[in-house]
Amino acid sequence: MTEDFVQLLTPNGEFRPHLDYPLEPDADLLRALYRDIVLTRRNDVESTALQRTGELGLWCPVLGQEGIQVGAGHAMRRDDYGFTTYREVGLFQVRGVDPVELLQLYRGNSHASWDLTRVGLGLFTIVIGSHALHSVGYAMGIQRDGADQAVLSCFGDGATSTGDVHEAMVFAATYAAPVVFLVQNNQWAISVPVSRQAHAPLVQRAAGYGIPSVRIDGNDVLAGLAVTRVALDHAREGGGPTFIEAMTYRRGAHTTSDDPTRYRAETEVEHWAALDPLDRLTRYMESAGALDEAFVASVQAEADAMGERIRGAIRGMPDPDPVGMFNAVYAEPHPQVEADRQAFIAASTGQLP
């Protein structure tokens, strides 16, 4: 690709420093990025397999998008806050969401069960676009608190068509909210190509809102890290929002229920496979002497152990206690919910109401 975008790591694994987005990748950082991409990928493989064997109802593959997700995750400070869709498995990995907790959602045991405060991520939003507004509102709260924090707001190319994302950009610009919009342009919204969502590069859209924007190579974990970090710093320093369009590709199906052969050519997938984020990081690390066999083996072992732990926890995980479905509907007691809970208990113990 000869696109005009920020790239620090070429597909061949050459490092090209960028004046505006400084980064000195030392071996520790590279290894941390490598580890998170490998673990994300393993999570993806394990979860897909668990869906295939009926242990999960659904899974949303992430293959191909790990670079930007892991890079952006590492750009966040621990006390920054993120809002995501279902797709950001790489970000979940970096922020420490336990895959077993995530998979309980896809198993149907819970709507979400990770500790929001611990991982600093909002519940992920399936209703496309709506969390972009929550991101801005959260950022407006940070402003009022005078806190040294920023918000990362992730959504897809499809989401950019929604009214909520448009309104989010308006609010963010109006209040100079400390938020970074990160669009993963993975070229598709289920079967609909990005050309149907935008007639001009998405990155250009931000200008109309008065929001600075930048397009980056989303398969380059270092660009993802460096650019998102600059944008988050800018936001924390009171500079207002930034819009990042990360060019990437969903190489898997939209979800395990989807059949991409109906709408796209295999050659397209192959084209993007050659731009794989892990391959280029591996090449670079090898050439920089940052990837020794022992380290690779240790990450592999960690991935194997994680896979085993996921399988062990999910396979045959018991259904939740049915009465639990009445919990947490309201923060304060609500007589209707209580009445329904009692009626349910009475009926399930064989008493007619």
Place this chain on the structure above:
Amino acid sequence: MTEMTMVQALNAGLRRAMESDPRVLLMGEDIGPLGGVFRVTDGLQKDFGEQRVVDTPLAESGIVGTAVGLAMRGYRPVVEIQFDGFVYPAFDQIVTMVAKHHYRSGGITPMPIVIRIPYGGGIGAVEHHSESPEAYFAHTPGLRVLTPGDAAEAYVTIQQAIACDDPVIYLEPKRRYWDRVEVDDVSAISGGPWTSRVLRQGIDVTLVGYGPMVRTMLEVAEAATEEGWDCSVIDLRTLSPLDLDPVFDDVRRTGRCVVIHEAPTVLGIGAEVAARVMKECFFHLEAPVERVGGAFIPYPPNRYEKHYLPTADRILDAIEQVMSA
């Protein structure tokens, strides 16, 4: 007659409607090459072209809002909302514009828009993919609301909905999408869809429901015979307008009525049915009208859904309740 799934029946009905009226066009997310996530529009873009089967940007308010404009221009848009839980971004357009436009224009501009929404639970889906929003729409004057109970109904009523000059919220019970029945796809369509259907006449209890509950009610009526209870089964089919005369007639004979839906019982369609049955059949009632529906909680994670949905067991309990009153 052809045996079809509800998906196939809807596809065939849409095809016929498009063939018979060039102003009919389809709009929605992923309805083109993919044929919709449930394949209801499979092959239609290939046959009718991109001007008539329109893959839209991801924006429900945009889809319905532009459908309003197309309707003003004389087209008959049939909109697909991908899942029940994604209709809400379009709620403003539907309630504020689609429903009221004819009234606001003093009867000059009709709004012949059909909004198809796969709804209801029971398929083990993730959040926002199992909801039953019918009461919102049925509570909104200006909208008509239809929901087919099986493939044969779907084939006919989708065409009637499209032919109707009023906006129709067309709720497709997604867990019945793959059920097969014989569909009469030859005879001319007669009558209208704005009536309820008596599917079975019994002497003890009148079961009233619609959409996904139609099959459940028929199964329950079968099972109830083992207990010696002889049930009537009425498919409401149209939720706005409601056609309750057949229900009143039946309840006057049975003296007992159970209304069933997946949506929360509180302030649901069943509340309206129960209130009217009480007024119209007061002196014939042997027991208070029972309602079986969702608890007053958001649609739960799917491992709970067998406890949340009106199952045969729960309906049989309600029958026992009215029988022993």
